[in-house]
Amino acid sequence: MAEPKENVLMEKIVSLCKRRGFIYQSSEIYGGINGFWDYGPLGAELKRNVKELWWNTMTRLRDDVVGLEATIIMAPAIWKASGHVDTFSDPMIDCKTCKGRFRADQTDEIACPQKPSKCVNECHGEKTAPRAFNLMFQTYVGPLQDDSAVAYLRPETAQAIFAQFKNVLETSRQKVPFGIAQVGKAFRNEVTPRNFTFRSREFEQMELEFFIKPDEVIEAISGSVATVPDPGHPGEPQPNWGWQAWHQYWVEERVAFYERIGLSRHTLGFHVQTPEELAHYARATTDILFKFPFSKRDGQGELKGEELEGIAARSDFDLSQHQRCSGKPMGVFDDELRTAWGKLPKEKQDDLWRRYCENRKKYLTKTGVTDEAATKQATEDANGLAKGQYIPHVIEPSAGVDRLILALLTNAYSDATKTDEKGKVETTVVLKFHPRVAPIKVGVMPLLKNKPELVTKAHEVRDLLRPWMNVFYDDGGSIGRRYARQDEAGTPFCLTIDFDTLGEKPELLNTVTLRHRDDGRQERLAIGDLLTWLLPKIR
Numbered sequence: 195m196a197e198p199k200e201n202v203l204m205e206k207i208v209s210l211c212k213r214r215g216f217i218y219q220s221s222e223i224y225g226g227i228n229g230f231w232d233y234g235p236l237g238a239e240l241k242r243n244v245k246e247l248w249w250n251t252m253t254r255l256r257d258d259v260v261g262l263e264a265t266i267i268m269a270p271a272i273w274k275a276s277g278h279v280d281t282f283s284d285p286m287i288d289c290k291t292c293k294g295r296f297r298a299d300q301t302d303e304i305a306c307p308q309k310p311s312k313c314v315n316e317c318h319g320e321k322t323a324p325r326a327f328n329l330m331f332q333t334y335v336g337p338l339q340d341d342s343a344v345a346y347l348r349p350e351t352a353q354a355i356f357a358q359f360k361n362v363l364e365t366s367r368q369k370v371p372f373g374i375a376q377v378g379k380a381f382r383n384e385v386t387p388r389n390f391t392f393r394s395r396e397f398e399q400m401e402l403e404f405f406i407k408p409d410e411v412i413e414a415i416s417g418s419v420a421t422v423p424d425p426g427h428p429g430e431p432q433p434n435w436g437w438q439a440w441h442q443y444w445v446e447e448r449v450a451f452y453e454r455i456g457l458s459r460h461t462l463g464f465h466v467q468t469p470e471e472l473a474h475y476a477r478a479t480t481d482i483l484f485k486f487p488f489s490k491r492d493g494q495g496e497l498k499g500e501e502l503e504g505i506a507a508r509s510d511f512d513l514s515q516h517q518r519c520s521g522k523p524m525g526v527f528d529d530e531l532r533t534a535w536g537k538l539p540k541e542k543q544d545d546l547w548r549r550y551c552e553n554r555k556k557y558l559t560k561t562g563v564t565d566e567a568a569t570k571q572a573t574e575d576a577n578g579l580a581k582g583q584y585i586p587h588v589i590e591p592s593a594g595v596d597r598l599i600l601a602l603l604t605n606a607y608s609d610a611t612k613t614d615e616k617g618k619v620e621t622t623v624v625l626k627f628h629p630r631v632a633p634i635k636v637g638v639m640p641l642l643k644n645k646p647e648l649v650t651k652a653h654e655v656r657d658l659l660r661p662w663m664n665v666f667y668d669d670g671g672s673i674g675r676r677y678a679r680q681d682e683a684g685t686p687f688c689l690t691i692d693f694d695t696l697g698e699k700p701e702l703l704n705t706v707t708l709r710h711r712d713d714g715r716q717e718r719l720a721i722g723d724l725l726t727w728l729l730p731k732i733r
């Protein structure tokens with residue numbers, strides 16, 4: 195039976211990744227280790243570009259976001275407070291016949307080890323009842339390997355941001371609304387790692403926690419909370435934005451980011467979580483999907499897409515949890531609120547007080563606090579409004595680096611098969627990366643490697659560009675071969691230094707041929723103009 199087209203594409207991508215040094219299986223010489231992947235020379239550059247673009251977009255190009263780089267192992271109490279120790283688990287089932295182990299919610303998609311081409315349901319083996327399997331990797335800190343030394347490799351980067359919220363607030367001169375961004379490794383002992391790097395056990399995340407004022411505070415300061423306009427980008431942030439406008443803003447900002455690096459809107463999909471899917475504390479979550487070849491299809495046969503990033507409006511749950519569990523205050527003082535509150539009519543104060551108090555009580559009751567204690571605490575919290583105090587809410591855009599790399603590779607892949615005069619079939623691959631993410635920006639090539647004048651000039655061009663971008667110098671083989679190698683690596687531009695560069699045609703002295711990857715078009719550019727031509731395209 196023919197392989198489905200999407201599997202063929204995935205196979206081609208996996209094989210190209212290995213052949214060209216994008217992604218290798220971890221520990222391959224020892225047979226590999228399931229769910230772990232290494233990035234080779236081209237993959238490492240691609241990944242670095244993606245993370246740097248994210249970092250620049252989310253922090254350096256904004257006034258209202260700052261960065262953090264926290265440790266992977268943190269106090270285990272953090273994971274208790276966040277809920278990961280008790281609830282970060284997948285339902286796992288075992289097949290008594292084939293001994294396969296599966297996620298209970300994904301059995302229709304997983305290959306049975308005894309009949310790899312069949313799905314588990316066809317195995318017909320008796321399955322165990324689902325058991326909760328915690329996804330956190332455990333380790334021990336210090337020489338003793340007992341319960342008191344248990345620690346976890348972080349399953350997400352976000353919690354460090356909440357735990358360090360007060361330190362950052364106090365040292366960064368930021369005021370709510372503002373965000374804290376972090377890029378780093380996360381670890382999940384996934385029951386069934388699959389689809390190449392899509393579901394790995396070690397991966398990287400790019401997360402932003404954007405702290406905002408609760409809607410009651412906005413109402414106290416601005417009179418009312420902005421209504422969310424029609425779908426689309428709501429524009430520049432406004433002081434009267436509540437959580438809905440901020441949530442929509444971040445969804446659109448993140449889509450704009452994906453478009454800037456070459457993933458057009460039609461390659462993406464959206465999943466708005468239903469009330470049943472939402473975590474109890476979340477107000478809304480929108481997942482941005484990418485139409486991976488292995489995605490499920492909708493009724494019309496169109497790829498639906500798989501999650502690339504989730505953008506969640508998480509209320510004040512996270513900071514509240516850390517306040518409750520650590521005993522350290524996580525609230526902020528807002529002078530604007532205090533002043534505004536004093537000027538509000540009594541009935542408005544009462545209305546806002548009551549709504550804030552109800553929300554706080556709802557949160558406290560959900561965490562298991564008794565009704566009496568919850569009422570007392572919620573009353574205290576609501577009384578804080580008059581003093582300008584509240585616990586910020588948060589919008590969390592959380593993206594996976596590795597899934598994005600896989601999306602970029604899939605999106606860029608294009609191949610063509612040609613048969614030459616002798617009947618030899620040749621397949622050429624072009625990776626059409628956006629220049630911003632391409633691992634190599636420019637290939638620099640002397641026409642001939644045995645002509646010292648050409649080589650010297652080519653070195654000059656390479657050294658001119660190198661401090662600004664990743665350049666690959668290639669003097670081996672025919673120019674056509676060299677172009678093809680760069681096409682396969684996804685290099686958007688190649689520069690050839692030829693005899694005209696040296697002045698054979700005097701009017702072309704100190705110019706080079708610039709060749710475009712996607713259409714093979716060539717143009718002549720002065721060496722002195724190269725940086726001004728290239729830089730805006732790769733940044």
Ligand code: ATP
Pocket residue numbers: 350382384391392393394395397398399501502503504592593594595596597
């Ligand atoms: P999924 O439902 O696919 O397991 P999730 O909803 O658990 O993902 P989050 O906890 O929201 O994922 O993590 C944020 C992002 O981290 C995801 O959108 C994804 O890009 C990335 N991510 C999560 N788990 C993995 C994994 N096992 N391998 C690679 N990337 C991951």
